[in-house]
Amino acid sequence: MPTILVVNVNTSAAVTDVIAAAARAAVSPTTGVVALTPRFGPASVESNYESHLSAVGVLDAVQGYAGPFDAVVHAGFGEVGREALQDVLTVPVVDITEAAAHTACLLGRTFGVVTSLDRAAPSIADRLLLAGLSGRCTGIRSVDLPVLELEAAPEVTAGAFVEQARRLVEDGAEVVVLGCAGMAGVHEAVSADLADLRVPVVDGVAAAARLAESLVALGLSTSKARSYATPGPKAVLGWPLR
Amino acid sequence: MPTILVVNVNTSAAVTDVIAAAARAAVSPTTGVVALTPRFGPASVESNYESHLSAVGVLDAVQGYAGPFDAVVHAGFGEVGREALQDVLTVPVVDITEAAAHTACLLGRTFGVVTSLDRAAPSIADRLLLAGLSGRCTGIRSVDLPVLELEAAPEVTAGAFVEQARRLVEDGAEVVVLGCAGMAGVHEAVSADLADLRVPVVDGVAAAARLAESLVALGLSTSKARSYATPGPKAVLGWPLR
Amino acid sequence: MPTILVVNVNTSAAVTDVIAAAARAAVSPTTGVVALTPRFGPASVESNYESHLSAVGVLDAVQGYAGPFDAVVHAGFGEVGREALQDVLTVPVVDITEAAAHTACLLGRTFGVVTSLDRAAPSIADRLLLAGLSGRCTGIRSVDLPVLELEAAPEVTAGAFVEQARRLVEDGAEVVVLGCAGMAGVHEAVSADLADLRVPVVDGVAAAARLAESLVALGLSTSKARSYATPGPKAVLGWPLR
Amino acid sequence: MPTILVVNVNTSAAVTDVIAAAARAAVSPTTGVVALTPRFGPASVESNYESHLSAVGVLDAVQGYAGPFDAVVHAGFGEVGREALQDVLTVPVVDITEAAAHTACLLGRTFGVVTSLDRAAPSIADRLLLAGLSGRCTGIRSVDLPVLELEAAPEVTAGAFVEQARRLVEDGAEVVVLGCAGMAGVHEAVSADLADLRVPVVDGVAAAARLAESLVALGLSTSKARSYATPGPKAVLGWPLR
Amino acid sequence: MPTILVVNVNTSAAVTDVIAAAARAAVSPTTGVVALTPRFGPASVESNYESHLSAVGVLDAVQGYAGPFDAVVHAGFGEVGREALQDVLTVPVVDITEAAAHTACLLGRTFGVVTSLDRAAPSIADRLLLAGLSGRCTGIRSVDLPVLELEAAPEVTAGAFVEQARRLVEDGAEVVVLGCAGMAGVHEAVSADLADLRVPVVDGVAAAARLAESLVALGLSTSKARSYATPGPKAVLGWPLR
């Protein structure tokens, strides 16, 4: 009975609830999902500044979690910090940005992303570039809604998402990706609204949770050979956070 | 209770058995695996010529399968033909080359591939290039053994694999991929032999089977928007094969 | 007196006639052109599925041709299968997609392609990516006409081609490529219609036939060092086709 | 009289002193240099984990600095966090990795990097990839010495650096970059030792300090148009650090 | 007191004056600027043909300059010839295209260029490709004015520049580059007009002059290891120019 830790990157418990529900729906019934809300960091992540603060909040949340777990999902779309978790853990770590992109690549030749605010697009593009998947992404568009409004007003979010998704498909996207963890709740609605296009819609939270479970089932975990080797013990001022 | 069709690309029933076992071990107990051996095509696939013949053999096998199925695994490492299946099916199709590469990307920053013969390396490189994943592949090496000897002499295969895998890791690979479906049977042995390096070893058959099951569970299938739209009815001489 | 085999990828004799005429007009008067129509495969190739069937039809046609020949032109724009021919032959093999793209690169800094249906664009893009020439292609547009209507209604084809070609040039293309073998017959007409733009129009069939003749004249043929080494003898079920 | 803030990424005051000296030697006599040591974060940065902690330590140090300043140098070679500073500041921010790479590009067609530990190489490669400069980097080698030993044993460091630099030049590097802030103190020594090769050696700290001064002189600062737009006010738990 | 030679690529003394003024304003008060006008070559450079003639005119001007100098600025935006100077000199040589692009990269995630005529765009793109910086350039637009009109009618130039710059920013550019040496005189005006966008405007002449000065201050010069090694003595017909 594996347990997947799913870590929100912001401090909003409502967003954590949305994420937890999406993850639970994606994994096998016998797999446990524990969703964590950081006690450090911004209420929502919409800038590089907030992304870097959230990386430490996520580290703190995971390192402070007392129970056993078998994999971690880093639920920040376009956010930094996945590599830090990989360094300090021996279980698999799956980032929702990458999970969504890899999954989309199995479903179509190209994919597009719809995110919250336009200013999130560059950081998503950077994550895709580092993942080597930029070449298959035809575009990143935004609904122009702040993160915290996404789950608060799902109907508005869904309508705006569908509009942007249709433009991505016109421009060549064959798969559309929900580009924010806070959008997980509208997955079903937008999939239905886009059914005429016959393009799959990928939710990174669901994809990451399922991939994390799959890695556990396959007996695979993070390589410790080079990039993510466990750091040795070292003095760190102010850490762990009090 | 989903059923995954796993299709061998060669006409060797012994290789089909190896593939079927790897797939069955990778999926959930309640998921069915049906392994198919083509009735058309080469005894093993070690050239572009044989790869193109096998693509038609795989199509024939899948289109000739009468029972229900929920996803297909195309079990040719570096072989062509995955796109043809995606055109004519509405269920997900997962290629083992791509499954292995995407999975490897979740486990390390880079990966290397060990395949059968050196001449298979270019076609694997082409598949990775089309998948957009070349940038994360540090090298493709070979054990210099024909495909049909791989499962026939697993100890020789395992020894040769481990030697090449170590060289890939020295050159920067953080994950190693089994670059031939016929190597699925040595996965456990080589993983054990390489344990000191702390690099995961990915078997594409297992990865693809699990990913196919995951796509089914997530309710996702191939985009029909453009590249893989269903072809209209059309006269095809000599087809289906008699 | 070299002889060039020019192989249609579909089973339409009318298309073979168009291709043969274009090839004959392109080579020296003393060079022979033999055009082949496959006896296996689809009436036209407009999907990955049909492309893979056609690859075997082309192999069958070439391997079944009894007379002597000095080079082969694979006349499928964006279709797979050129590598398979290279494996089994020792004479040069020239694909019309690549012939057109290489020729275009000698004439301008960038080129664009006009093809039949939009869904052909991804497979053309894949061929250009594998050829390393994607970076010089500014776009692939379509006339939105099925392959078999192209040669049947040359005036409609020419008009639609010119319209799309002008849009490609507006977007930065300096050379325009006829992106379907079935368009060979409108080369002269569209070149005349586009004369004001001063952009050359390249027909892949003509370019490939001339390049094939040139390789023969230069004494050059396919490398047998690695990717296209001759496969050894091997059991192939159902092959040759009856 | 501009003032440049130069921020160490680790908490070692000895390293800060080395960095401060290099920056002061690089700028005009009338430019002030203020070097900061974070009060939060690791004693040295040699992993992704430590890099992400250091990003917050650097933010804290800069936001907590009370005096006026005209530009910031982020003195972590291969470390994350430059973008976070750009978001919250209106003065230019120069990262030493990028400063070194851009400067090297003005001096030779290619460059190589010598860093502390091999495991730092991937994060440096990631920074160069994001900067678009990977194509000009021929390799990243390491002296295999921890960061804190670099300035503590400058003669050992210099000797090891020269050895690796010579190998990079043999492999095609035309410029060599000091790939760790803690190496700034050996710049003169290694430049002298490598004089016979006629390859320049670039210290990122010096380059960044001079570039920062230059941006100030040119009246240029960070674009606020998109990626680095100032974040709005928002609740951040646990921040500022106490 | 270093001296920077700033070399115009055309034979217009009026353009040289504009360039000299921009360079002088950019460097420290104690740094000397000597601006040269070639005695060989075209009145303005707006084609590859003229660019290649100008490269020899620039070489002639620099090799014919009798006084001492410490660095050279090659003031042709998108023009060839920088490498030739690097071969024959031991002081640093900075090209304004590259100086502008490297500087822009320090200020934003992406940049766009506004040049004189549309036909200059391809040669600028080529220079950026060789510099490895294409990936960060979102577009090159033109004011559609010949080079010699740019400094002759600065108000027209500024207005046209601002219009094109705004379109580049709409399309994702975070920094805008003046893509012609003859535009240096409108830098201040267009920066003011674009202030509402909060995107920096980079003048390559100013950036190059300051970077050249910086390289001198840092004690760095061109690598002589490979690409730019000093050519041996050799008979050259017709050279030096009489």
Added chain:
Amino acid sequence: MPTILVVNVNTSAAVTDVIAAAARAAVSPTTGVVALTPRFGPASVESNYESHLSAVGVLDAVQGYAGPFDAVVHAGFGEVGREALQDVLTVPVVDITEAAAHTACLLGRTFGVVTSLDRAAPSIADRLLLAGLSGRCTGIRSVDLPVLELEAAPEVTAGAFVEQARRLVEDGAEVVVLGCAGMAGVHEAVSADLADLRVPVVDGVAAAARLAESLVALGLSTSKARSYATPGPKAVLGWPLR
């Protein structure tokens, strides 16, 4: 009866003779070849400096040629200047570097280049990068012989070439390219010596001459749409050369 102008880039008549012979052997018997030796420029081209001088020498030679001609071959391997010719001519211009690379791409999946001196490698790499063909080039090695010794001592050249070619093939090259016009005379000898490898050897002069003839036969010439549009009349100081 078309006439091809083949222009040497250096002022050595002996090299021109070698080039002329290779070109004549490559074209049809009825095609004329006129070989030109510049009256301006270096005795051999082995640096960027000499390459830029040669570009003007080539322009002068072609513009000064009084007779009719139908195409031009620019016979400098890795040298600049092809674009300048394209601007001022309306007939096709073929560069031997590009001709060799495009031809090699028709013969194998990858190619390698053997050139004269190591310092020529970067400029060849730059030409391939601009041509978009870098991805298919596995390496550029040198025989370490000055250009003028290549044709003077063909046996030494051939031996050294074969040695380097074998190393390229070991490293994955499937085709080998003669990377200097002065090597044209050893084409037959080295092809024979390398026969056991079954890799074709491509001479750029022969390839370019045949491609130029082919473009003429196909009725194709340089696009005048953008990059190579004819420059308007303009004052050019010192030009034409006296």
